[in-house]
Amino acid sequence: MSANLLRGKPIADAIKSEVEAEVAEIRASHGFSPCLAVVRVGEDPASAVYVGSKVKTAEELGIISEHLHFPAETPHEKIVDVVKALNARDDVDGILVQLPLPKHIDERTVLELIDPEKDVDGFHPVNAGRLMQGHEALTPCTPAGVIEVLKRSGIAIAGKNAVVVGRSNIVGKPMAMLLLQENATVTICHSRTANLADVCSRADILVAAIGRAGFIKAEHIGEGSTVIDVGINNVSDPAFARELFGPDDLEKRLGVIENRGFTLVGDVNPKDAMEKAANFTPVPGGIGLLTVAMLMKNTVTAAKMRRKL
Ligand code: NDP
16 A cells, blocks of 8 residues: 655645735735734744745735844843734734744743734644633644645544644644544643554554654554654664665655755654555655645734734
């Protein structure tokens, strides 16, 4: 058996087209464009790439974007003042503080300061609480993207056994809540779960959000299941790459390692998932592409909710 690949691009493109149309409609009917402010502190190269992609996508869809970039040594109080000022501005609909922040800035204080109505990352405890209680909320982009992939690929969620490996506040826990909201029977696993392979292999839908390359293997994957790989890891060892990729992909991946020094791999062993699962999201090219699209969707939702459109 070879799994059906659930590619992220067509789904992310469809969501972006819908957002673009909605932004045009808001502009035509209400005379403004939603505005997203992105705060970045320091020179983390991955953050620079992520923020660049968020700002560029916003502009493409007609969303006004502001990129506020501060040097790494900026004091905590200054970032607090920046967030407060963005909270107070009526033209700003969404505020995103790119993580990680430099160590001297207290991440939690900063995130909890964001007005929940403008919290487009969905990390504020008020939004986490609303999601938990099943009320309308701004939800974290990556797990919300997973739900879009499942729904738009025609994969039934209601009544299915869903297993989420990982319990972080940004992926695992909100993922479990969203699956529950869709009427799945949900199990959350973590580093202390006993008999992980047993639990995972009984899943109809298995979501891996662990942060360990190729950790989920054949023994964890149920025949005919849907495997969603949220992980993004670098693999630079050609011997390890041989364990991860089947003959159709291996040569390409080894070439990427040789040219770039590493290849991107999820938390699932792709060779095993392709053999056992019915559906599988590739890395790269899977869930990663949904995150920015869902951020754009959240920005429009935040604008509509706060301005009561
Ligand atoms: P965290 O490190 O915050 O959480 C990892 C989770 O995995 C923890 O709950 C941890 O359990 C669990 N875990 C670790 N080791 C094991 C193990 N041996 N067995 C079972 N569970 C284990 O990571 P994130 O949630 O932030 O991210 C997870 C992955 O998703 C990463 O690869 C990250 O790069 C990727 N990611 C991708 C995004 C995208 O856009 N596609 C966005 C965000 C993240 P415990 O709580 O017990 O320690």
